[in-house]
Amino acid sequence: MAEQKQFEPLIIGFTCNWCSYRAADLAGMSRKKYPPNVRLIRLMCSGRLDPAFVLKALQGGADGVLITGCHPGECHYLEQNYKAYRRYVLLKRMLKQFGVEPERVKLIWASAAEGVRLAEEITKMVEEVRALGPLNWPGVAAANGDRLIHLTEKEEVAA
Amino acid sequence: MSDKGKPKLAMYWASGCGGCEIAVLNIQENILVVDEVFDIAFFPCIADFKVKDVKGYPDGYIDLCLFNGAIRNSENEEMAQLLRQKSKVMVAFGSCAYEGCIPGLSNLTSKEATLHTVYLDNPTIDNPEGILPQPFYDAPEGTLEIPVFYHTIKSLDQVVDVDYTIPGCPPEPHQIWTVLQAVVAALLEGADLPPAGSIIGAGNVAVCQECTLKKDVKKIERFYRPYEVIPDREVCLLEQGLMCMGPATLSGCGALCPIVGMGCRGCYGPLDGVEDQGAKMLTAIASILGVGKPGEDEAEIERQLDAVMDTIVDPAGTFYRFSMAHSLLRRAKVNGR
């Protein structure tokens, strides 16, 4: 039974109190449906997002992380979303070295008026991450990999 | 050779370079005090002991075990467990045992890729049959066994309980001596040991506090590699575009590297309470980039950001040079080569 179920990715979303969190409110008020795979954390600003939050989410079992903030030029704290963006760009470069597929960590801008857009972006991301399959970082990090390196088939020794 | 009443000292070398042992010897004539105060129970680098000697000790026989080196293979892990069992106080000594250090960088790749590089791909290798190390080998005389090479390098605390950590690659001799004095005071005079789990032999702020270079506000437009510029010896290296992990690294070393014009590599690890040194340095660096200003076109911002970030060669290796194995992610998601 469990095998037949499709994979349900778990995505953590970081939202800005002033824009994307309100966009999520608006999506609710508009009864715009999206999959229940994303769980949101409210920050005061995308500029508050410490990249360690993203790593912690991945390490803790999330299959993806969605970062959302006000559009450039619309930050309620003037320009902190630019800082979020710079951190995001560098984080993405680093995560690539860690073998994390780019689709798993995404930044989108969503104003308080863009409830529908936020819902659509969430839906899109859930499907992208679903297609990638589980990340299962706890398994990745714990992998000892004490499989044998085989010389040739005939010299194979049972582990 | 040993007085029964003296406290027992052990120092073991797992996956490391041996620099930690040299650092201990670098406490100079104080090593004589160590010899006077302690019985050496196990110290393969300077005295001949066998594993079976250790196995023969009762549990908790060793008073102080300085364990250096990371856990790279099954032997490292077994020795860590054995020494934990036999020691009262287990110290992760130096960056490898504490957080994986340079060997930990191999967590960015796979076991297979590492072995291929070492045994097959390297241009100086002569291995026409392509033989890789095997844990078991059936020789006519019987089965030979060597330790299993792990996929993931681990820090000591990931395999056994650790009582204290002394950071550094290697720990500074004056810090080692301070710690040994505290231990001696505790063992002989009943003084209090620091709370279990603490980092000892280090400061409690970032390296910048010890660094004498002049610090101003930072706006970095590009980074330079050390060979590309001759740094101004008065000014904060970061402000000159030279990568320096000082802001995210625990003090205690006396800012040895930045003071002589070489950016801090981060060997003392993160500050107390910081879980991931690399992420902290990443966010700090990204925060002070002087490009991509508000009001500019988004595509232009992206172009500028890409340009400056291209000058940060190997971000993961830079930000996690010493702390990879002890970071939040610990390793890269890679399989095979």
Place this chain on the structure above:
Amino acid sequence: MSKERIGVYICHCGTNIASMVDVENVAVWAKENLADDGVVVARDYKFMCSSLGQELIQDDIKEKGLTRVVVAACSPHLHEQTFRAACAKAGLNPFLCEMVSVREQVSWVHTDKAMATQKAKAMITGGVERVALHEPLEPLHVPINEATLVVGAGIAGIQAAIEIADSGFPVYLVEREPSIGGHMAQFDKTFPTLDCSACILTPKMVTAGSHPNIHLLSYSEVERVDGYVGNFTVTIRKKARYVNEDVCTGCGICIEKCPMKVIDDVFEAGLGYRKAVYRPFPQAVPKYPVIDTENCIYFQRGKCQACQIFCPTQPNSIDFEQEDELLQVDVGNIILATGYDLFDARRIPQYGYGRLANVFTSLEFERMCNASGPTNGAVRLRDGVTEPEAVAVIHCVGSRDKNYNNYCSVICCMQSLKFAHLVKERAGPNTEVYNFYIDMRTAFKDYDEFYQKVLAEGVHFVRGRVAEVTDAARLPGEEGKLIIQAEDTLIGKQRRVPVDMVILSAGLEPRHDSVEVGHQFGISCSVNGFFTEKHPKLDPVATMTEGIFIAGCAQGPKDIPASVVQGAAASARVLGRIQQKELALEPVRASVIEEKCSGCRICNTMCPFNAILFHEDQMVTEINPALCQGCGSCVAACPSGAITGTQFSDQQVLAQLEGLLMLSVNGGRVLEPEMA
């Protein structure tokens, strides 16, 4: 085992939540499964926000000794204050209450009840983990300076200034132009009542100019803003008028004698002339003229000085040596009423403005209709003598148009109806008037009645966007005319309408420098470029920056009544603050743990509110809590973990994260990390 005693309350919200989330099950689950995390009571209730629901929490706080409260209901933006207040009443610090939005983020947006319930449980777990680490907080109190700065003296700014001044508090009213009055002073009639604009505005201008509590700084601009709510220090540049205000009587002889005539691009919209020493219009406040140095013969060539020679005052009012003055004023609050710029109709070349002589902008037409305007109120073609026989009014010029501005400029429909009426009134009822519109928007009091009246006057209405205005005649009767090519969408046909005059009802745009001005005052602009209000519905005149308010078209296109309302509303907010004498600020603030700060100065450039100070002598950084707005960007930047924030510390966020990751999406627990 948590040391806290946490109460969890799950709201049914009627059926809003209960229909998609198994609320009873969630309550039972929370009590059983989150006991180790400190949950001692978990209840579900029909309406948590009702007084009975609130009492439920209050009783539990008192009887069960709760130290933390989690309410799973609607968005915190709706009821956070409600539940915080409820907790406070029962003696629990309000910041120890956390809301979980299971309505907006769960029941209203999901369709699978099992998964929705699971998500609600996960979110509540996150809330419980987080609230356990919350700390009791006390609001921050700052004193409020009684004086207020109003920037921009159009109708919104004037209204705001007078309201505050009438209440007995000092106001600094700063206006960039030589006279106050703004755009309203340029209009002839105002819709829908057809009041004379000047007749209703000038009394207010005079009041603003002579009010003992209003310090009018015309021909001045704000140079710099320092400080924070309650204690701003504003530096204002008072531009040199070259006229000594202390002695000038405003007699106007200098203007009369000035030999240099200049086209007046600003007030007369390029239709009329002024002198090099001028007052924008006869009723200008203040009455003192200004010398336009770019056109003044003396300033350009060193000769003339006619104004000085003829000035009758003793000592002479003309002062060619006058220099800009920098003034500093201390104020507690600031109202920005900086208005709008008119859309430049040249940007739509197919409408021919600037190329075809008899295409006029709305502002030009306003001036033309004005009795004191260039034609003394007569409707004339560009030659100044011919009366048009047919006039077209094009709506939505630069508005509701993806190529220019997507938004509706609000005033253009009514303005265009007013133009149609004025043409009929001034050029005779037989003049044909065609209004080309997309939609007719005549909301608000008496507006639609005005539309009916204009319809009854025989104005033609064509529904369709105009494709082109051309002078290329193709059909008989088109020679010498301007031809409007438009689709009439009501009959589904293309039409060519020959007219003599075209009026472009240009839209309203944000001031060209609104972004810079916003930056100066620490507020942001929306995508459209208008200043962003704190809440579009519930807090339209406040901004994200405490102590900065906005009013009038600076906030978005609006008509005169709405601008007056906003000016008054902003002043009411400011007066409330002044009356309280001090302001309690939400204690969401960052602070530096001094012992951990290494003085690396990474954070020093993080704060756009200048709340971060570096003490060179001690080599440590400090954050001024009154300036800090609580965004947390410096917290995220500090590589030492030496900056922390109340209500959003790393520990709190990570605890919530851990809670959210406890349960998988479709049942069961998320894989536990293997600590091999």
